[in-house]
Amino acid sequence: MMILxxxxxxxxxxxxASPAFWMASVLLLCISLFALNNGRNIIREQENNIKNxxxxxxxxxxEIVDQMQNPDTSTAEKKWQFGxxxxxxxxxxxxxxxxxxxxxxxxxxxxxxxxxxVYPYYHEMEPFSFYMRFFKSEISSPFKLLFGNFDLAFVIxxxxxxxxIAFSFDSHSAEVENGTYPMINAVSNAAKVVxxxxxxxxxxxxxxxxxxxxxxxxxxxxxxxxxWLLFTLIANIYILIWFGIxxxxxxxKKSSVQNAIILLTVxxxxxxGIPAISNAVANAKYPVNAEIFSKHIxxxxxxxxxxxxxxxxxxxxxxYPEYEGTDTTNYLLFGKAYAASGELNDRQGDKALxxxxxxxxxxxxxxxxxxxxxxxxxxxQLLNQLTETDLQNYISYVRNVRAYVQVVKEGLLKxxxxxxxxxxxxxxxxxxxxEYLINNKN
Amino acid sequence: MKTTWLLIKHQYKEWQQxxxxxxxxxxxxxxxxxxxFTGISEYHAVGSVRESARQESRKQWxxxxxxxxxxxxxxxxxxxxxxxxxxxxxxxxxxxxxxxxYLEAHKQNDFLFSPAQSASSFIRFGELNVALLLQIIxxxxxxxxxFNTVLSERISGTLAILKVSGITxxxxxxxxxxxxxxxxxxxxxxxYSLSFLVFLSLEIPFTIEDIIKSVIIISGYVVxxxxxxxxxxWVSAISKTLKQSLTILLSMWIFACVLMPKLxxxxxxxxxxxxxxxxxxxxxxxxxxxxxxxHNTSDARAQxxxxxxxxxxxxxxxxxxxxxxxxxxxxxxxxxxxxxxxHHFDSLSNILMLQxxxxxxxxxxxxxxxxxxxxxxxxxxxxxxDMYFRKEAEVYRMRFVQAMNEDMAINSKEGQFNTYKTGKxxxxxxxxxxxxxxxxxxxxxxYSLEIVALFLLLAISNVLVMLTGRKI
Numbered sequence: 001m002m003i004l005x006x007x008x009x010x011x012x013x014x015x016x017a018s019p020a021f022w023m024a025s026v027l028l029l030c031i032s033l034f035a036l037n038n039g040r041n042i043i044r045e046q047e048n049n050i051k052n053x054x055x056x057x058x059x060x061x062x063e064i065v066d067q068m069q070n071p072d073t074s075t076a077e078k079k080w081q082f083g084x085x086x087x088x089x090x091x092x093x094x095x096x097x098x099x100x101x102x103x104x105x106x107x108x109x110x111x112x113x114x115x116x117x118v119y120p121y122y123h124e125m126e127p128f129s130f131y132m133r134f135f136k137s138e139i140s141s142p143f144k145l146l147f148g149n150f151d152l153a154f155v156i157x158x159x160x161x162x163x164x165i166a167f168s169f170d171s172h173s174a175e176v177e178n179g180t181y182p183m184i185n186a187v188s189n190a191a192k193v194v195x196x197x198x199x200x201x202x203x204x205x206x207x208x209x210x211x212x213x214x215x216x217x218x219x220x221x222x223x224x225x226x227x228w229l230l231f232t233l234i235a236n237i238y239i240l241i242w243f244g245i246x247x248x249x250x251x252x253k254k255s256s257v258q259n260a261i262i263l264l265t266v267x268x269x270x271x272x273g274i275p276a277i278s279n280a281v282a283n284a285k286y287p288v289n290a291e292i293f294s295k296h297i298x299x300x301x302x303x304x305x306x307x308x309x310x311x312x313x314x315x316x317x318x319x320y321p322e323y324e325g326t327d328t329t330n331y332l333l334f335g336k337a338y339a340a341s342g343e344l345n346d347r348q349g350d351k352a353l354x355x356x357x358x359x360x361x362x363x364x365x366x367x368x369x370x371x372x373x374x375x376x377x378x379x380x381q382l383l384n385q386l387t388e389t390d391l392q393n394y395i396s397y398v399r400n401v402r403a404y405v406q407v408v409k410e411g412l413l414k415x416x417x418x419x420x421x422x423x424x425x426x427x428x429x430x431x432x433x434x435e436y437l438i439n440n441k442n
Numbered sequence: 443m444k445t446t447w448l449l450i451k452h453q454y455k456e457w458q459q460x461x462x463x464x465x466x467x468x469x470x471x472x473x474x475x476x477x478x479f480t481g482i483s484e485y486h487a488v489g490s491v492r493e494s495a496r497q498e499s500r501k502q503w504x505x506x507x508x509x510x511x512x513x514x515x516x517x518x519x520x521x522x523x524x525x526x527x528x529x530x531x532x533x534x535x536x537x538x539x540x541x542x543x544y545l546e547a548h549k550q551n552d553f554l555f556s557p558a559q560s561a562s563s564f565i566r567f568g569e570l571n572v573a574l575l576l577q578i579i580x581x582x583x584x585x586x587x588x589f590n591t592v593l594s595e596r597i598s599g600t601l602a603i604l605k606v607s608g609i610t611x612x613x614x615x616x617x618x619x620x621x622x623x624x625x626x627x628x629x630x631x632x633x634y635s636l637s638f639l640v641f642l643s644l645e646i647p648f649t650i651e652d653i654i655k656s657v658i659i660i661s662g663y664v665v666x667x668x669x670x671x672x673x674x675x676w677v678s679a680i681s682k683t684l685k686q687s688l689t690i691l692l693s694m695w696i697f698a699c700v701l702m703p704k705l706x707x708x709x710x711x712x713x714x715x716x717x718x719x720x721x722x723x724x725x726x727x728x729x730x731x732x733x734x735x736x737h738n739t740s741d742a743r744a745q746x747x748x749x750x751x752x753x754x755x756x757x758x759x760x761x762x763x764x765x766x767x768x769x770x771x772x773x774x775x776x777x778x779x780x781x782x783x784x785h786h787f788d789s790l791s792n793i794l795m796l797q798x799x800x801x802x803x804x805x806x807x808x809x810x811x812x813x814x815x816x817x818x819x820x821x822x823x824x825x826x827x828d829m830y831f832r833k834e835a836e837v838y839r840m841r842f843v844q845a846m847n848e849d850m851a852i853n854s855k856e857g858q859f860n861t862y863k864t865g866k867x868x869x870x871x872x873x874x875x876x877x878x879x880x881x882x883x884x885x886x887x888x889y890s891l892e893i894v895a896l897f898l899l900l901a902i903s904n905v906l907v908m909l910t911g912r913k914i
Contacts, residue, residue: 038708049718056720114563118538118556124720137540137552137559139716139790141797142825145538145558147707148566154704162696170685257684261586264692268582275567276574277476283557283569284483290541290555291495291522295502297544297554299516303507360560367564377564384563391562 003188007196008203015204025208028163032155032212036219039110039151042117049138050102050122057100057124061427068424086422088415089335091127092342098124099408101433103397106388107220108227112153112380114389118145123401127409129342130402131296131349152216153383156235157376158271160209161242165263167201168246170256177256198250202243209239230386238379270376278370286363290356296349300341302334309337316340319347323417339416343409353402357395364391404436445609449617450624457621466583467629473579474633477572478640481530485646489525492541496522500874508865510854512772515846518546521835521875526822527641527648528655532573534823537565543832545839545875547776547846550726550783552719553832572637573821576630576663577814578699581670584622585691588674590684591618592914601914612911615679619671619907627664634660651882655820658886665896666813672903672910679913698808703801706811710800714793722786729782740775747774761856768859769851773844780840787836791829798825805895812892812899819889822879826888834877842872 015021064085073079084090102122109116117140126133148154172194175181184190213232217223249262302309310328313336317324328336371377384390408431415422457463499520506517522542529536540553558565568574592614595601604614634656641648674691681687717725731740751763751770760767798815805812818824846868854862886893 038712041712045718049720052718053720115558115561115566118558118561118565120559120719122720135552135554136719137554137556138719139722141707141711141716141794142535142538142828143797143801144707144711146535147704150704150708158700257590257688260685260688260692268579272568272574272578273570275564276570279564279567279569280477280480280484280571282564284480284487287484287487287491288557288560289491290560291491293555294495294499294520294542294544298499298502298518298520299546301506301509301513301517303509356560364562364564367562371564377567380563380567389563 003192004196004199007193008200011197011200024163024166028155028159028208029212029215031159032152033215035150035152035155036110036216039113039149040219042113042149042151043105043110046105046116046121050100050104053098053100053102053122053124057098060098061430065424065427068427088412088420088422089339091422092339092409092412092416093128099127099405099430099433100124101401101404103394106227107222107224108231108387109389110219110387111151111216111228111231112383112387112389113149113151114153114384114387115391115394116389117149119394125401125405125408127405127412128339129296129300129345129349130405130409131293131346131352132299132342134398134401134405135293135297152212153380153387155212156209156238157380157383160205160235160239161267161271161376163208164201164205164239164242164246165260165267167205168198168243168250169259169263171198171201172250172253173256173259176253198243198247202240205239205243206236209235227386231383234379234382234386238375241375270374274371274374275377278367281370282363282366286359286366288356288359288363292352292356293349296345296352300338300345302338302341304334306333309333312337312340312344315344319343320413320417323413326417327419336417339413343413346406346409350402353398360391360395400437400440401433403440404431404433407431407436446613446616446620449609449613450621453617453621454625462587463625466587467625470575470580470583470629471633473570473575474572474637477570477575478530478637481571482640482644482646485525485527485530492522492525495542496520496874503872504866504869506869508863510859510862511846511849511864511868512547512769512859514864514869515547515843518544519838519842519872519875520544521831521838521877523831524877526827526879527646527652528821529823530646531571531637531656531659532817532821532823533569533571534573534818534821535825535828536823537561537569539828543835545835545842547772547843548779550780550787550836550839553828553835573814573817577666577810577817580626580667581699581810582695584626584667584670585674585695587622588618588671589678589687589691591675592679592910593681593684593687605914610911611914612908614914615675615907615910618675618678619668623664623667623671626667627660630660630663654882655885659817659820662813662816662896665900666809669809669896669899669903672906676906676910676913679910698810702804702808703811703814706800706804710797713800714796716790716793722790726779726783726786729786730779740778743774743778744771747771763856766851766854766856766858768856769847769849769854773847773851776840776843776847780836783836784833787832794825794829802891802895805892806898809896809899812895816889816892816896819885819892820882824888826885827879830880831877835875838875845872 067082068085071082073082084094100122103116103119105116105121117138120136120138123134123136170177172181175184175190175194181190184193210232213228213235217228220228245266246263249266250259252259252262254262302312310333313326313328313333317326326336367377368381381390385392411431414420415426499522503517503519506514509517520542523540537557539556541555541557543553544551592601595604595614601614605611638648638653638656640646673694677690678687681690733739733743748760748767748771751767752758752760755763757763801811801815805815815824819826846864849864849868850862853864880888
C-alpha cells in the first residue's frame with residue numbers, strides 16, 4: 001500500500017510538471033467539447049427539420065378543415081372543389097397531403113450520432129402507395145458523410161486508445177532505458193512499481209474520461225440518466241480493455257520504440273484494418289440490391305379497359321373480401337381500380353422490402369461475426385444501440401412507417417369502398433405517427 | 443548525383459538483410475491483391491444489379507400500353523449511375539451518393555439509395571481498397587521505415603564516416619528519401635500495370651483515358667510520398683532520440699490521416715449550411731408557382747403564353763390554333779420548372795463547392811487531402827461527377843418529357859386528353875439514358891488547386907531536403 005501511495009504521488013507530481021500532459025489534456029478537453037457541441041448541433045438540426053415537417057402537415061390539413069367549415073359554393077368550380085374534400089379517393093390519391101413520419105432522436109443521440117445522418121429520418125407520406133413516395137435522400141454534405149461525424153463516441157472509441165498508448169507505451173521500458181529499473185529493484189520491487197505506475201495512468205485516463213462524461217450532462221436537452229450512466233459504463237469498460245491490451249504488450253518487455261510501433265499497429269489493426277477488411281469482403285460477398293425498388297417507385301398507371309380495371313378490383317377483393325360487391329359504376333370503376341392498384345403495388349413492394357432487409361441483415365451478421373472480438377467496433381455498436389442511432393433502430397422505424405401508412409390507407413380505403421364520405425372530424429382527428437406508435441406500443 | 447546513386451544502392455544492399463522491408467513489400471502486394479479481388483467482385487456485383495435494373499426499366503418503358511403522351515411522361519424513366527472501372531481502386535464518395543433517380547413529368551425526384559443507407563455504422567470505419575492502402579497505410583509504412591534513418595546512422599557512427607569520406611549531408615538526405623521513394627514507386631507502377639492486365643483478362647472494359655488517369659494518379663502519389671519522406675527524414679535528422687522522432691511522426695500521421703479530415707468535414711458543413719430536403723423542395727415549388735422573382739405566377743405565365751400564341755397565329759381562340767395549346771403550355775411549364783430547379787440546384791452545388799474548397803485549401807498543409815481529392819476526381823467517384831450525373835439526368839428528363847409534350851402538341855387536339863393515345867413508335871424514339879464521365883481536361887481544371895498544392899508542397903519538401911542536409 002505504501003509503495004502504491006509513493007508511486008501515485010511521484011507520478012502525479014511528474015505528470016503535473018509535464019507540459020506534454022497539460023497540452024494533451026487541454027487538447028482532449030477541447031476536442032471533446034467540440035464533439036459534444038457538434039453532436040448536439042446535428043441532432044438539433046434534425047429535430048428542427050422534423051418539427052417543420054410536422055408543422056407543414058398541420059397547415060395542409062388545417063386548410064382543408066377551414067375550407068370544409070366555411071364552404072364557398074358560389075361557382076361550379078368552387079362547388080367541385082368543396083366536393084372533393086368529402087371524397088375519400090381524393091384524400092387517398094391526391095399528392096398534396098402529407099402524413100409525416102419521423103425517426104425521433106433519443107435524448108442521448110448526440111453522444112453517438114452513428115448513422116443518423118445517413119438515413120432519411122423524416123418522411124412526408126401519401127397513403128395511396130407507400131413505395132411510390134417513401135424512398136428519399138436527405139440533403140447532406142458528402143464530405144462529412146465520408147469522413148464521419150465528430151461526436152463523443154469518436155473521441156472515446158478512436159482517440160482515447162491513442163491517449164492510453166501515449167500514457168503507457170514506455171511505462172516499463174523507460175525505466176530500463178534510463179537505467180532506473182535496477183536502482184528501484186535495489187530498494188524495492190521494480191516490477192511492482194511498474195505495475196503501480198501503470199495503474200496510475202489507468203486511473204488518470206479514467207479520471208479524464210469521467211470528467212468529459214460529466215461535462216456532457218449540460219449538453220442534454222432532457223437529461224437521460226439511465227442512458228448517460230450506461231454510456232459512461234461502456235466507455236469505462238472500453239478504456240479498461242485498452243489498458244489490458246497495452247499491459248499485455250508492455251509485459252513483452254520490448255524497447256519503447258518497439259512498444260510504440262506494436263501498440264500503434266494494434267490500434268490501426270482494430271480501428272482501420274479489421275473493419276476495413278470486413279467491409280470490403282461484406283460489400284463483395286453480400287451486395288444489397290436496392291435497385292429492386294425501381295419497379296415499385298415508378299408511378300402506378302392503369303389501362304382504362306373495363307375488363308382490366310375489373311380484374312384489378314377482383315385481385316384487391318381477394319385481399320379484402322369485405323369489399324366484395326362494392327359500387328363500381330361509372331367513374332368509380334377507374335377510381336377504385338386505381339386505389340386498389342396502389343395497395344397491390346405495396347403488397348408487391350413488401351416482398352422486395354423483406355428481401356432488402358434480409359440482405360442487409362445477412363451482411364450485418366457477417367460484419368458482427370467478423371468483428372466479434374474487436375473491442376473498437378463492438379464499443380461503437382453498443383454506443384449506437386444505446387443512443388438509438390444504429391441500423392436496427394432505423395429498420396424498426398421503416399417498419400413502423402410502413403405499418404402506419406397501411407393503417408391510414410386502410411382507413412381511407414374502407415371509406416371509399418363502403419361509399420362513405422370524409423368528414424371534418426376525419427381530418428381533424430387523423431391518426432398522427434406519434435399516436436400510431438403509442439397505440440402500437442399499448 | 444553519382445554519389446547519391448551509390449548511397450541509394452548501398453541502402454538497397456542493406457535492405458536485403460532487413461526483415462522489415464520484406465514484410466513491407468509482401469504486405470503491400472498481399473493487401474493490393476486483396477483490394478483488387480474485393481474491388482472487382484463488388485464492381486461486377488453492383489454493375490450487374492444496376493445493368494439488369496436498367497434493362498428492366500427500359501423494357502417497362504417500351505412495353506407500356508398505348509396511352510396519352512403526357513401520361514407516358516408520368517410513367518417516367520430511370521437514370522442509373524454507371525459504375526466506373528477506376529472505382530475498383532478508389533470508391534471516393536460513391537458510398538454516400540445515390541445510385542439511381544426516377545425521372546418523370548413535372549417533378550425532380552431525389553437521387554436514391556446511397557450504399558451507406560443500406561449499411562450500419564460499420565461503414566464509417568472505411569473500406570479497405572487500393573486508395574486506403576496508398577493514402578493511409580503506405581505512408582505509415584514509410585514513416586516506420588524512415589523515422590530512424592538518419593538517427594541510427596548518427597548513433598552507430600556511420601554518419602561521421604560518410605562525412606569524412608567527402609559525402610555531403612544533402613547527398614545523404616537525398617539518398618535517404620530517394621531509396622524508399624524509388625522502391626515504392628516501382629512497386630505501385632508494377633501493381634497498377636498488373637491490375638490492368640487482370641482487367642484485360644477478365645474483360646473488364648477500360649479506355650486509354652483510364653490509363654492516362656491512372657498515370658496521373660500514380661504521379662500524384664509519387665509526389666505525395668516524396669513530401670512524406672522528406673518530412674520524415676527531416677524529423678529523423680533533427681530528433682535527439684528515436685522515441686522523439688517516432689512520436690512526432692506518428693502524431694503527425696494521426697493528425698493528418700484521422701483527425702484533420704474528420705474535423706474539416708464537420709467544420710465545413712457547419713460553415714456552409716445546406717438546406718433540408720423539405721426546405722429545398724418547398725423553395726422550388728414556391729418559385730414555380732410564383733415565379734423566380736416572386737411576381738410572375740404560373741397562371742399569369744400561361745395566360746401570357748396563350749395570348750402570344752393567339753397573336754402569332756392571328757386567331758381568337760385556342761381551339762383555332764393549328765397545335766394543341768395544352769401540349770405547348772405543358773412544354774413551357776416544364777421549361778420553367780426545370781429552370782427553377784436548376785437555379786436551386788446551382789445554389790445547392792455552390793454550397794457544396796464551398797465545402798469542397800475547405801478541403802482544397804487545407805490541402806496546402808495536408809497533402810493527403812490534395813491527393814485524395816485528385817484521385818477521386820480522376821476515378822470519377824467525386825462530388826463533381828455526382829453533380830454532373832444529376833445535371834445530365836435532369837437534361838434527359840427534360841428531353842423525354844418535352845418529346846412527349848411535343849407529340850401531344852402536334853398530333854392531338856385541345857380537349858383530347860382522354861382520347862388521344864401514342865404508342866411504341868414514340869416510346870422507341872426516346873433513347874435510353876447514358877451517362878459518360880467528364881473529360882480529363884475538365885477534371886484537371888476542377889482540381890487545379892490540388893495540383894498546385896501538391897507542387898507547392900513538393901517545392902517546400904526540396905527546401906526541407908536542403909535543411910536536412912545542413913543538419914546531417
